[in-house]
C-alpha cells in the first residue's frame with residue numbers, strides 16, 4: 001500500500017507541556033522488558049529471540065538486548081547471522097544451526113565454515129512480535145499500578161451511571177449518545193427478535209442469514225437517510241472495509257483525512273488502492289492532494305468522518321463536496337458519531353450541513369446512538385447492489401444476530417418519531433453543559449468546530465487535553481477511583497504529546513449527575529496538580 005502522508009499530522013494543536021510526574025517512560029522500561037521476558041521462555045523461544053533481537057532490533061526498530069552475549073539458551077554459539085546452533089533442526093526444508101554445506105555434517109567441524117551460511121534463510125518466530133512489542137512494558141507498568149484504562153469491566157448496562165468493578169461510577173466514556181440502551185422499547189425490540197428468530201442465524205446474509213428483519217431495517221435506514229438503498233453489515237467496521245475493499249481497486253486512489261477512523265484505513269488496505277492522506281480538516285491540503293491524485297490514473301474516492309471520533313470535531317462537508325466535484329472525485333462520509341445526533345432528522349453531518357444530495361455514500365454504525373451492534377452503507381441502488389453481491393466482509397461472515405437487528409430497528413424508529421428531535425437536542429445541550437463546566441474549572445477542552453458562517457457545531461464528544469500519555473493515564477486513574485469513568489486516548493490514537501481524556505455525554509444524563517462529575521473533576525484536578533504540576537490551561 002502506498003501512503004502519501006503520515007497519521008502523525010492529524011492534529012494542528014500545539015503539543016502541550018512536558019511530563020512532570022514520576023515518569024515510567026517506555027524508554028526506561030525497555031531494558032527491563034528484555035530482561036523480564038528471558039525468564040519465562042523455553043529453549044526454542046530463547047533461540048528465536050536471540051536471533052530476532054540481533055537482526056531486527058525488535059519488530060518496531062527498538063534495539064533490544066544487543067548487549068547480551070551472542071549465546072543461545074544453553075550457551076550455544078550464535079553466528080553472525082544470529083542463527084543459533086540448534087543441533088540441526090530443520091525449518092522449511094533447510095537445515096539450520098550447523099554451518100553445513102549441501103549434504104551432511106559428517107565431514108565434521110571443517111565443513112562448517114561455508115559460503116552456505118551467507119544464504120541461509122533467517123529464522124523468524126511469528127510470535128516474537130507478541131513477546132517483544134514496544135507497548136509491553138507500558139502495559140506491565142500500568143497493570144502493576146492498576147492504572148490500565150482499558151478493558152475495565154462493566155457489571156450492568158451502559159447507562160448514565162454504571163456498576164463497574166464493584167462500585168457505582170458516572171459514565172462519561174460511552175457512545176450511547178441517546179441513552180437508548182436503557183430504553184424499554186429498544187430492549188423489547190431485541191427480546192421480540194429473539195422470541196421470533198432465536199439467538200443466532202448461523203449463516204451469512206448472502207447464503208442463509210437474511211431475515212425479513214434485516215430487510216426491514218435496510219428499508220427504514222434508506223428512508224431515513226433519503227438514499228435509494230442501504231445494506232446492513234454485522235458491524236460498522238465491516239461496513240467500512242466491505243465498502244472500501246470492494247468499491248476501490250488497486251488502480252484507484254483513495255483520499256483520506258488523517259483523522260479518519262481505523263476501519264477506513266483497513267478498508268483501503270483491503271482494496272490495495274493508492275492511499276493519499278491529507279492533514280486533518282485542512283481544505284488546502286485536500287485540494288493539493290486531489291490535484292496530485294488526478295495524475296494517478298484511476299478513480300478517486302474521498303473518505304472522511306462526519307464527526308471525528310476522538311476529538312468530536314466536524315468535517316467541513318460543503319467545501320469538501322465542492323472540491324470533490326471540481327476534481328471528479330466521489331465522496332463517502334462515515335456518520336458513526338453523527339447518526340441520531342446531528343441534523344433536524346438526526347440523519348447526521350450530511351443533513352446538518354445540507355449536502356445529503358451531493359454525498360455519494362454514507363456509512364453509519366448501530367453501536368453508538370442506535371444502542372446496538374451493526375453497520376450500514378447507504379447510497380445509489382446499483383452501487384449498494386454491487387456491494388450486496390461482491391463485498392467479502394458482508395458475504396463471508398455471519399449476519400447480525402436477531403437481538404442486535406431488533407434493537408437497532410426499534411432505536412431507528414424512536415429517532416424517526418416525534419421523540420427523536422428532543423433527544424438530539426438533549427444530548428447536545430448536555431455536551432454544551434459539560435464543555436462549559438470543564439472550561440470553567442480550567443481544563444483545556446477541544447472547542448466545537450466553527451463553520452464558515454460562524455456557527456459552532458457541538459457534538460456529544462467533549463475531549464480534555466492532557467498532553468503527556470502517562471499523565472493522562474494517571475489523571476484517568478484518579479478520576480476512576482473517585483467514581484468517574486472516561487476514555488483515555490494516547491499516541492498513536494492521537495499525535496505524540498497529544499493525549500486526551502475523551503468524555504462523552506448521553507441524552508439521559510441529568511444535570512445533577514453532570515454536576516457530580518464536574519465536582520469530581522474539580523477535586524481531582526486540585527490534588528493532581530499539587531502532586532504533578534499544572535495541566536494544560538483552558539485557552540478561552
Ligand SMILES: Cc1ncc(COP(=O)(O)O)c(C=O)c1O
Nearest residue numbers: 235236237261263309336365367
Ligand atoms: C468513525 C467510526 N467508524 C466506524 C466505526 C466502527 O464501527 P463498529 O464499532 O460498529 O464496528 C467506529 C467505531 O468506533 C467509528 O468510531
